[in-house]
Amino acid sequence: MIQNLTHELAVLAKAVQHKNLSAASVHVGISQPQLSRLIAKLESELNVLLLDRSARRKSGWTPLAHELALAYTKGIGRLTNEILAVAKDIESTELRIGTLEGLSQIASQFAQQCFEKLEVKTVYLDILDFKDLDSQFLSGDLDLLFTVRSPSKQKFTHQLEVGYQQxxxxxxxxxxxxxxxxxxxxxxxxxxxxxxxxxxxxxxxxxxxxxxxxxxxxxxxIDAQKGRGKGYYSVYLFGQEMINPKLWKKISDLFE
Incomplete structure (x- = not known):
């Protein structure tokens, strides 16, 4: 059962860091109705109460919600360390990249460099709108993300300013x-x-x-350009937390 709820538990672990459902939805990259359905699914599958719905306006988290999120975070933390220990010297030969349509030129140029300089064998390059771009990146379906804004208010370890756009x-x-x-x-x-x-x-x-x-x-x-341009919109590249450190260093070097 738990194996089928890993996505929901991951979202819960992020959501409980904020005081209620409304505040959490802003930070986890999905709408409040979507988050509400996700929490309801967890409650139904695990037969627990995660939201205190007695509040008149905004539902707060129950103590059990915090305990469940903490247990998941501890478990995934150990798993993450084990995976990184095994994979630290193994570089990915496949990348899934998401981009806004207006950034397709700079994303395509990067994809070409993935083949020529990063020894990547397969690149999936998808054009998505803001909503799908953010949600797919936050759910782990994308390795890299070209965008003009942060996918959520959380801080990201792997973030680069790679260009500008007017x-x-x-x-x-x-x-x-x-x-x-x-x-x-x-x-x-x-x-x-x-x-x-x-x-x-x-x-x-x-x-x-x-x-x-x-x-x-x-x-x-207008077509995005590499580098920085005063008075223009900045273009950012975000990478997943689990991306190989050596690969991210090589990616960073491409934009220096």
């Missing part, structure tokens, strides 16, 4: 606002009007084609 503002039709799902809330509040129309797409190519060929108002990222 945004291009396009305004060919003020009545059609073109934006990504992550932009829509702020756009609606600031610019939404009675005659306003919205095109919302997680595809950068669709938004770009629409803005330049059909017409609309929105912002598009």
């Amino acid at each position: 945004m291009e503002k396009v305004s060919t039709d003020p009545n059609i606002l073109v934006c990504s799902p992550s932009e829509i809330s702020g756009v609606e509040k600031k610019q939404g009007g009675k005659n306003q129309r919205f095109l919302i797409s997680n595809s950068l190519s669709i938004r770009s084609n629409w803005l330049h060929k059909v017409g609309g108002t929105g912002s598009l990222p």
Whole structure:
């Protein structure tokens, strides 16, 4: 049973570090409803009570939740040390990389260097939106992550500032606002009007084609560049905590 709940227990171990479900959801990279369902699954499978739902507004953690999280953390800590002891001299020949579509050029250049300089045999390079990018990285499905923001508020051991990016503002039709799902809330509040129309797409190519060929108002990222540029958005590379230290050192050297 426990073997099938490792993901849920890992999330619980991070979540109990924050005082309630609402605060925890911000830091673990999944929505509050998703976190609530995950905790409910643990409670059902283990026949325990992890959330004190008697609070009027925000559910707090029970003492048992903290005990369970601590037990998992201690166990996974021992396992991690054992794995690292065995794997410290074994470098991965396969990497799973996630990137925003606007960072695909710098991610592709890095993938090429993985073959040429890191002796990696297989690279999976997936383009994802913010939500999927963050959740897949935090759940351990991605080894590396190219992004313009931290996937959560927790501190990461493996983090590099690897480039910069500028945004291009396009305004060919003020009545059609073109934006990504992550932009829509702020756009609606600031610019939404009675005659306003919205095109919302997680595809950068669709938004770009629409803005330049059909017409609309929105912002598009310009191809990211290596190095640092004043006044631009920073581009970051995050690596999993379990990534081989020697491999991470080689990756860091590529961006010096």
